[in-house]
Amino acid sequence: MEMKLNLTDAKRAAARTRDPMRALHRRGVRGRHAFVAALALLGLSWLVRLFSGRDGAGSVPERLGHMLGEAAPMLMLVGLGLERRE
Numbered sequence: 001m002e003m004k005l006n007l008t009d010a011k012r013a014a015a016r017t018r019d020p021m022r023a024l025h026r027r028g029v030r031g032r033h034a035f036v037a038a039l040a041l042l043g044l045s046w047l048v049r050l051f052s053g054r055d056g057a058g059s060v061p062e063r064l065g066h067m068l069g070e071a072a073p074m075l076m077l078v079g080l081g082l083e084r085r086e
Contacts, residue, residue, distance in 0.1 A: 034079030
């Protein structure tokens with residue numbers, strides 16, 4: 001069985017695939033928006049951990065601070081992807 005490389009089929013398949021960066025860019029989200037959101041999450045994480053008190057390991061505010069702090073790098077990567085699209 002021989003496979004032929006057909007450029008029009010490849011372009012058609014690429015147009016049908018879902019690209020989240022493309023969808024965000026079409027809706028008006030830019031890279032700087034994602035970077036600002038990441039910076040805001042880092043600041044919010046820092047404030048939550050600062051004002052959470054010393055309830056001990058595993059408390060709800062501490063877990064919230066960790067969750068917010070771990071979401072910031074993901075938003076930075078989204079910002080990089082969006083900047084490549086711009």
